[in-house]
Amino acid sequence: MYNILVIDDDEIYLKSIQNLLEYKNFKVTTCENPLNVLKLLKENSFQCVMLDVRMPGKDGLDVLDQIKKHDPQIPVIMVSGQSTISIAVEALQKDAYDFIEKPVNADRLLVTLKNALEKYTLQTSQSALISQIQEQYQIVGESKAIKSILQQIQKIAPTSAKVLIRGATGTGKELVARALHNLSDRSGRPYLKINCAAIPENLLESELFGHVKGAFTGAFEDKTGVFEAANGGTLFLDEIGELDQRFQAKLLQVLQDGSFSPVGSTKEIQVDVRIIAATNQNLENMIDEKRFRSDLYHRLNVVEIFIPALDKRKDDIPDLANYFLSIYTKTYNKKITHFSEQALLYLSKQSFKGNIRELKHLIEKVIIFCESSIIELGDVKKAFESEPVSGYEPFSFESLKDELLKHEKEYIEMTLKIANGRKSKAAEILNINRSALFKKIRKFGIE
Ligand SMILES: Nc1ncnc2c1ncn2[C@@H]1O[C@H](COP(=O)(O)OP(=O)(O)OP(=O)(O)O)[C@@H](O)[C@H]1O
Ligand SMILES: [Mg+2]
Incomplete structure (x- = not known):
């Protein structure tokens, strides 16, 4: 049920609007004193406000400012007994939703209210959706590595450059691909993903390029491939290292001339698709072993983003x-x-x-x-x-002393972070005295 706030110093008017709106199944809160508006807004959630222009004690336009400051999106319908054009114009400039005159015509009010509420619910559901999406694809972390990756994303996203994302399993490659799309001017267009390892070879071609009816047994109707469906947007090719040789050649061709033909068709389809590929394999080794085409590798790897292991x-x-x-x-x-x-x-x-x-x-x-x-x-x-064992692996083979020093530094940084930068707390956790901690901070150049 929509909750409407009606602000007016005229008690009889308030009562009549309340009766009308409640009869139409709205919930109504009335307010006679404009000084109480802010408190009401903070304590309730309204989907629309009806506001008198002239009230003793406070100008309706000032109240409008207050409301908009509290929630810029909430629709405010201004209502006035002796309106002048200039006040109406000013109210609309201040982003009032509409301006209606007293005595209020019930039909006119209900239509205005309906439109205002539709617009508001659309806006708020969209912004809820956007923040939900942002939350879902948030890249968390403040390590040097993550900061640098975020910087790279900022720089690369607006271009249409092909990107190869590398990193071990679970490091966030797909998250980065998403961010590249979301921060590009293609964000309003489709983002499609295809996992090259998960689709059986015989279906991959049709999955990528589509097919026409009758192209092969089981092709009962035309099918659009992801390359066409992603037109104008981004196509994420996951696990690119799993692509077999024949497909590597096909993909190379599409990347070279931006066009392809659906299976069973001779029609050339031209598309504008940004390609982002990802792999956790060592493509260079695969090239040496002739398992991955180096020309395809160079096509895909215009920009590389590497995500280090956790x-x-x-x-x-x-x-x-x-x-x-x-x-x-x-x-x-x-x-x-x-x-x-x-x-x-x-x-x-x-x-x-x-x-x-x-x-x-x-x-x-x-x-x-x-x-x-x-x-x-x-x-x-x-x-x-209760978890399968996840053992310790040295990062690389260095002298014991170097390895230990590296650990010592990381360990101190982490402890400082957990202690929210409070050095005495960190020293306590590390069980060393403060001056020893200060020395180490200086030695390792920890910020
Ligand atoms: N920096 C991060 N902040 C928040 N969540 C993250 C971050 N990195 C990864 N994740 C989450 O961890 C999970 C794995 O990430 P993702 O699927 O992007 O990894 P991947 O590199 O594509 O792995 P794989 O190679 O196995 O496909 C996801 O749920 C993702 O949302
Ligand atoms: Mg992945």
Whole structure:
């Protein structure tokens, strides 16, 4: 039920509007004193406001300003006894939805109200959808690596350059592909994804390029391929390393001249599609072994974005864990507020072979089982114990001293983060004294 706020100093008028609107199944809140408007707005959710222009104590146009400051989208219908053109113009300039005169004609009011509410619900559902999408595709993390990736995305997204995204499984390749599309001027156009490994070879060609009726047994009608369906938008080719040789040649051809023919047709279709490809394979090795065409590789790899494994940017773990906490508490409707310091510290020391996907699933599991408002060390450990082992792997083969120093630095950075930059707290967790911590911060050049 829509909730309408009606503001006027005339009690009799308020009563008559209330009767009319309630009869039409609206919920009505009346307000005689304009000084109470802000409080009412804060405590309720209205979908439309009817506002008198002239009231003792406060000018209706000022109240309009207040309302718009509170919620720029809410429609405000101005109502006036002695309106002048100049006031009406000013109200509309201040983004009032409409201006109607007293005595109010019931039909006119109901039509205006209906239109205003339609517009408002459309706007708000759109902005809810947009923020939902933004949340769904948010790239979380403040490590150097993530910051640099975000910068690259900003720069590359607006161009139509082909991008090759690389990184191990679960590092966020698809998330980056999405961001590239969402931040480009193609964002209003389709984003389509095809997983080259998941589609059987005999269907891939028709999936990519479409087919005409009768092209092969089972082709009962024409089918549009993803290349055509993504026209004007972005096509994400996932697991490009799995593409077999024959397809590599076909794809190369499309990339070279931007046109193709559906299976069973001689018609050339010209498209404008931005290609983003991703792989977790070592394409260079595959080229050496003649398993991947180097000409295709160079076509696809105009710009490369590399996403390092989570083990190389463990300082992102607390942020990611908190982010997934906020998501899954909503999903599972749990009243969990935060991780204990030890729980977060423990998480940050683990190795995640499945990268962010693994961390995400683990947090989901922790949240499902957690019964209190804080996630304690024990909750996290328990979830780990029931998890397939994800062992420790050295990053690269360096001298023991270098390896240990690297760990020491990362560990200190992470602890500082968890302690919100409070050095005495960090020193306490690390069980060293403050001056020793200061020395190390200087030694490692930690910001
Ligand atoms: N930086 C990040 N911030 C928030 N969520 C992330 C981040 N990176 C990855 N994720 C989440 O982790 C999961 C795995 O990410 P994604 O599917 O993009 O990985 P991928 O690199 O495509 O993996 P694969 O190679 O296995 O297909 C997704 O649910 C994604 O939303
Ligand atoms: Mg993927």
